[in-house]
Amino acid sequence: LVKRVEFxxxxxxxxxxxxxxxxxxxxxxxxxxxxxxxxxxxxxxxxDLLRFRCEVLQVEEPRDLRTGPDTGVYIYGxxxxxxxxxxxxxxxxxxxxxxxxxxxxVMWLEPETMEKPIPPTCYTCPCYKTSTxxxxxxxxxxxxxxxxxxxxxxxxRSPDHWTQRGVAMLSMLDT
Numbered sequence: 001l002v003k004r005v006e007f008x009x010x011x012x013x014x015x016x017x018x019x020x021x022x023x024x025x026x027x028x029x030x031x032x033x034x035x036x037x038x039x040x041x042x043x044x045x046x047x048d049l050l051r052f053r054c055e056v057l058q059v060e061e062p063r064d065l066r067t068g069p070d071t072g073v074y075i076y077g078x079x080x081x082x083x084x085x086x087x088x089x090x091x092x093x094x095x096x097x098x099x100x101x102x103x104x105x106v107m108w109l110e111p112e113t114m115e116k117p118i119p120p121t122c123y124t125c126p127c128y129k130t131s132t133x134x135x136x137x138x139x140x141x142x143x144x145x146x147x148x149x150x151x152x153x154x155x156x157r158s159p160d161h162w163t164q165r166g167v168a169m170l171s172m173l174d175t
Contacts, residue, residue, distance in 0.1 A: 019062035023077035039111035054150035072110035082167040091155030127169040
């Protein structure tokens with residue numbers, strides 16, 4: 001709670017951060033919708049035709065960023081469950097023995113139109129607030145625990161491999 005208050009206070013007092021601590025939001029879905037709305041208004045595009053393109057950066061800490069992105073947002077505070085992010089290869093890899101969760105580098109979520117095809121080598125990775133992966137259905141018809149899907153490179157394995165493994169991202173750990 002203290003970290004959340006510090007993050008929000010810094011944003012209030014110093015303006016928008018270069019990267020957003022997604023775990024610091026109690027309803028990150030609302031924040032991401034706001035990002036899409038801002039993009040929609042700026043470029044006069046219907047919000048219903050937008051989704052996020054996700055790029056995992058080679059930046060571990062938000063303090064190492066020089067500036068925020070021109071479009072979209074940088075986020076941090078996300079963990080991978082059921083696999084790990086290979087920082088050398090830039091793709092998903094099998095977890096190491098004994099690894100339950102691994103932290104993700106900073107990610108760039110850039111709004112794009114849905115007409116752009118998703119590369120077949122990308123895994124559509126669901127992101128949840130908690131590892132429960134369940135929640136109450138909201139008025140949107142989605143679980144209140146579900147945050148968003150992020151397409152990330154699946155490496156040498158097919159996206160189906162990671163689906164069968166149940167790989168997901170989490171914004172909070174149970175520990």
